[in-house]
Amino acid sequence: MTGTPPTALRPQHPSPRSLHGLAETFGFDVRGDIDGVEVTGAAISSRTVQGGDLYVGVPGRNAHGADFSAEAAANGAVAVLTDAAGADAAAAADLPVLVTADPRAALGEVAAWIHRTAENPATFFAVTGTNGKTSVVYLLYGILRQLGVVAGLTSTAERRIGDEAVTSSLTTPEASELHALLARMREVDVRAVGIEVSAQALTRHRVDGIVFDVAGFTNLTHDHMDDYESMEQYYEAKRELFQPERARRAVITVDSEWGRRLVGESRIPVTTLATDAAVEADWHVTVTEEAPTHTGFELTGPGGRSLATSVPLLGHFMAANAALAIVMLVESGYDLDQIAHALGDGGIDAYIPGRAERISGDRGPVVYIDYGHTPDAFLQTLDAIRRTTNGRIVMVFGADGDRDTTKRADMGAIAARGADVVVITDFHPRWEDPAAIRAALVAGALAAVPDRELHEIADPRAAFRAALALAAEGDAILYAGPGHEDYQEVAGVKIPYSARDDARLALREAGWLA
Numbered sequence: 001m002t003g004t005p006p007t008a009l010r011p012q013h014p015s016p017r018s019l020h021g022l023a024e025t026f027g028f029d030v031r032g033d034i035d036g037v038e039v040t041g042a043a044i045s046s047r048t049v050q051g052g053d054l055y056v057g058v059p060g061r062n063a064h065g066a067d068f069s070a071e072a073a074a075n076g077a078v079a080v081l082t083d084a085a086g087a088d089a090a091a092a093a094d095l096p097v098l099v100t101a102d103p104r105a106a107l108g109e110v111a112a113w114i115h116r117t118a119e120n121p122a123t124f125f126a127v128t129g130t131n132g133k134t135s136v137v138y139l140l141y142g143i144l145r146q147l148g149v150v151a152g153l154t155s156t157a158e159r160r161i162g163d164e165a166v167t168s169s170l171t172t173p174e175a176s177e178l179h180a181l182l183a184r185m186r187e188v189d190v191r192a193v194g195i196e197v198s199a200q201a202l203t204r205h206r207v208d209g210i211v212f213d214v215a216g217f218t219n220l221t222h223d224h225m226d227d228y229e230s231m232e233q234y235y236e237a238k239r240e241l242f243q244p245e246r247a248r249r250a251v252i253t254v255d256s257e258w259g260r261r262l263v264g265e266s267r268i269p270v271t272t273l274a275t276d277a278a279v280e281a282d283w284h285v286t287v288t289e290e291a292p293t294h295t296g297f298e299l300t301g302p303g304g305r306s307l308a309t310s311v312p313l314l315g316h317f318m319a320a321n322a323a324l325a326i327v328m329l330v331e332s333g334y335d336l337d338q339i340a341h342a343l344g345d346g347g348i349d350a351y352i353p354g355r356a357e358r359i360s361g362d363r364g365p366v367v368y369i370d371y372g373h374t375p376d377a378f379l380q381t382l383d384a385i386r387r388t389t390n391g392r393i394v395m396v397f398g399a400d401g402d403r404d405t406t407k408r409a410d411m412g413a414i415a416a417r418g419a420d421v422v423v424i425t426d427f428h429p430r431w432e433d434p435a436a437i438r439a440a441l442v443a444g445a446l447a448a449v450p451d452r453e454l455h456e457i458a459d460p461r462a463a464f465r466a467a468l469a470l471a472a473e474g475d476a477i478l479y480a481g482p483g484h485e486d487y488q489e490v491a492g493v494k495i496p497y498s499a500r501d502d503a504r505l506a507l508r509e510a511g512w513l514a
């Protein structure tokens with residue numbers, strides 16, 4: 001149900017709350033008459049305001065949100081919450097104004113109060129880490145459904161309320177959207193929710209007002225060095241999730257040094273998980289079978305408990321992701337045997353859009369469309385493909401413009417080391433010169449493997465077709481980056497482009513797909 005109107009993400013029957021009560025609860029200064037005013041929702045963007053909303057005007061990089069109060073009023077806002085700098089602009093819109101020092105920092109608790117999140121009976125799972133968040137959230141969702149639980153999720157790809165799905169923009173919604181979404185989920189009896197929590201969400205208060213039942217950690221590797229000054233700062237942003245104000249208990253993957261450090265620096269009960277038998281942990285996951293279509297694994301835990309199952313996705317890292325989801329469920333109260341029974345002989349039933357998604361048919365090269373856009377994601381996925389492919393690997397990829405530029409050389413190098421043929425193309429150049437982005441990737445690739453066969457083709461459609469022409473039966477093509485996305489962002493414009501649809505078309509043109 002892509003493109004569902006935003007009302008689907010809001011409670012259909014909100015119970016109004018008094019603005020007076022809100023101002024009193026949070027100690028906000030009041031300007032104007034608030035007697036008898038009731039709010040039914042909150043919005044951080046004037047563009048998403050609905051009738052009865054409190055419009056929250058926050059200062060941003062480009063503008064002060066309070067400057068859009070008139071538009072918010074026209075869309076039905078009944079009051080504005082802003083800071084002192086925004087108060088006059090908000091008052092000019094002829095709405096009552098609540099004033100606080102940091103409205104963004106207040107938003108989570110305010111939205112939780114309006115939507116009564118504390119009374120929501122669902123179990124809340126949070127997943128953080130550089131790679132694997134979306135995957136773990138979908139795996140939680142899939143396993144919960146196999147357990148017969150009505151589940152919901154929010155991820156980079158989609159928000160899901162039971163069977164209803166809506167395409168996402170941000171990985172973690174703004175708090176105003178998140179609490180409304182949880183209220184909507186409550187209306188349709190969702191009993192467990194997986195929430196992907198980015199570092200940016202923690203830094204920007206997007207998950208304030210929720211105490212998660214279980215928080216999971218996948219890994220921490222090079223990314224987002226545009227948003228954070230160092231890996232240390234990036235780590236500290238993630239660490240915030242593992243404190244009592246935010247989560248009751250944690251499951252931490254301790255394969256990395258960052259994970260092991262996090263165990264010591266969390267202030268909540270922690271259960272640990274490792275893929276390496278030599279690493280001390282409460283739970284261990286061992287891969288027992290690797291195939292393009294699925295990965296079999298065994299999970300062993302305290303007291304001799306164990307579970308042998310499979311995940312319908314490529315890669316040992318997907319076994320680690322699935323194991324994390326299972327241990328998080330155990331920590332939330334499910335019995336391992338109950339999970340084993342629900343999974344049955346068929347294993348985990350989950351579909352993750354655009355994560356090592358195999359879009360080829362029975363004939364021709366195996367084609368994976370992946371969302372990997374970090375050095376470690378490239379490394380892990382190439383390794384997994386190498387282990388399940390007898391032929392050559394052709395890798396197609398580009399890099400984000402206006403995002404962490406420091407990872408480009410590594411991305412190029414890892415591709416050149418792990419693939420037999422490299423095709424460098426445009427991803428989302430945004431406002432950068434696409435040729436300069438490609439040049440950085442080419443330089444990284446050739447510095448690592450000077451004689452690697454390399455093609456530079458700007459247009460992604462042409463790049464994929466070139467890769468297809470270079471591959472034969474038994475080979476694999478990894479097209480990393482676009483995943484589930486349906487656009488390419490060039491100079492501020494989102495041009496429709498689905499790598500999955502276009503690659504399927506190209507496979508048909510080549511006669512490999514019916």
Ligand SMILES: CC(=O)N[C@H]1[C@@H](OP(=O)(O)OP(=O)(O)OC[C@H]2O[C@@H](n3ccc(=O)[nH]c3=O)[C@H](O)[C@@H]2O)O[C@H](CO)[C@@H](O)[C@@H]1O[C@H](C)C(=O)N[C@@H](C)C(=O)N[C@H](CCC(=O)O)C(=O)O
Pocket residue numbers: 044045046047058059060061062063064065066068169170171172174198199200201204227
């Ligand atoms: C850098 C950053 O975090 N930007 C966020 C920020 O935008 P901004 O500061 O540029 O806002 P602005 O344009 O100055 O506008 C100020 C305020 O006026 C409001 N406004 C503006 C115009 C208008 O017509 N009406 C209106 O109400 C805006 O909603 C905003 O609240 O506030 C906006 C409104 O909430 C966010 O949408 C926006 O996220 C942008 C889209 C973004 O790219 N964020 C990235 C950093 C992010 O969060 N990424 C992580 C990725 C994680 C991962 O890859 O793992 C994520 O969780 O998605």
Ligand SMILES: Nc1ncnc2c1ncn2[C@@H]1O[C@H](COP(=O)(O)OP(=O)(O)OP(=O)(O)O)[C@@H](O)[C@H]1O
Pocket residue numbers: 129130131132133134135136156171196198218219317318320321354355356370371372373376377378380381
């Ligand atoms: N556990 C993992 N370890 C390393 N790489 C992984 C892992 N899980 C997935 N990946 C790789 O990272 C890519 C992104 O996976 P996923 O979307 O699940 O991560 P994410 O943390 O949600 O990323 P984003 O926040 O950018 O959406 C996958 O397409 C795959 O290439």
